[in-house]
Amino acid sequence: MAEPHIDYAVFRELSGFIQDRTGITLDQSKDYLIETRLGPLIREFQLDGYADLLRKVRTDARLLNRMIDEISTNETSFFRDNSPFELLKYRLLPELMDRGRQGSGPITIWSAASSTGQEVYSIGIACREIMGAQAASKVRIIGTDISDSAVRRASLGAFSELEIGRGMSADLRDRYFTASDGLWKIKDELRAMASFRQMNLLEPFSGLGSFDIIFCRNVAIYFDAETRKALFERLAKQLRPNGALIIGSSETMIGVTDVFQRQEHMRCAYYTLRA
Numbered sequence: 001m002a003e004p005h006i007d008y009a010v011f012r013e014l015s016g017f018i019q020d021r022t023g024i025t026l027d028q029s030k031d032y033l034i035e036t037r038l039g040p041l042i043r044e045f046q047l048d049g050y051a052d053l054l055r056k057v058r059t060d061a062r063l064l065n066r067m068i069d070e071i072s073t074n075e076t077s078f079f080r081d082n083s084p085f086e087l088l089k090y091r092l093l094p095e096l097m098d099r100g101r102q103g104s105g106p107i108t109i110w111s112a113a114s115s116t117g118q119e120v121y122s123i124g125i126a127c128r129e130i131m132g133a134q135a136a137s138k139v140r141i142i143g144t145d146i147s148d149s150a151v152r153r154a155s156l157g158a159f160s161e162l163e164i165g166r167g168m169s170a171d172l173r174d175r176y177f178t179a180s181d182g183l184w185k186i187k188d189e190l191r192a193m194a195s196f197r198q199m200n201l202l203e204p205f206s207g208l209g210s211f212d213i214i215f216c217r218n219v220a221i222y223f224d225a226e227t228r229k230a231l232f233e234r235l236a237k238q239l240r241p242n243g244a245l246i247i248g249s250s251e252t253m254i255g256v257t258d259v260f261q262r263q264e265h266m267r268c269a270y271y272t273l274r275a
């Protein structure tokens, strides 16, 4: 079924509203994205077009949640880009263990746009592979995302054959997942290392605590330069003194902010706080 057409004035208002609430920028070339993703909402909520959607979404929290779910791109996979997980296993975790970080509480890792959980469970598996069974008590991972449905799926920790096939080797799958009702369910010992919560990266990080490692990958690309800078500078404040920030492989800190010092391990870039 063809989606309802959005006219330019409404597109501008609606995309301005979405940017204010989520940071996600949609220029005029993205009108198709609004039509394909939000058109079905118009039918579901029996709205009278996009102007009506814009009016109602300001006061209807359920509609707003659904709109954010539709507009956010949840594309992810296990061990996405691989090198950040090698960095974690062979540089960051060994350094943290050498420094005796565990003596002062668990190692804390934040996946700041965790989508449906593949990044969090990949981190958990990498920790488990390097630290063995002690990872269960010595590492805490929190996954946050603006999308309510993504957070719920991440929390369930159950993945289709297709999702598992994207990045998870058969060996790791068989060791860390169990087959259940046609899905692959993460084992309890891994699930227990993680917690999830819905959180908008534009809003205060209250009660989140501080982290040894922050993964903030493939989300700032959707933001404009000013929002990106503000986000990275706020993430810097959540990092422990020797902490590391990992961004997406196609993302850069060049020209964004100078609060970070670029580091590299086996051609994988990461960022520490500038002294």
Ligand SMILES: C[S@@+](CC[C@H](N)C(=O)[O-])C[C@H]1O[C@@H](n2cnc3c(N)ncnc32)[C@H](O)[C@@H]1O
Binding pocket: 021, 022, 023, 024, 072, 073, 074, 075, 076, 077, 080, 112, 113, 114, 115, 116, 119, 144, 145, 146, 147, 150, 199, 200, 201, 202, 216, 217, 218, 219, 222, 248
């Ligand atoms: C492309 S996915 C990246 C997932 C994972 N980090 C990875 O690299 O595979 C981007 C995620 O960012 C989330 N997102 C977009 N805007 C956000 C915001 N303002 N606050 C928190 N999460 C946001 C989306 O819901 C989506 O799940």
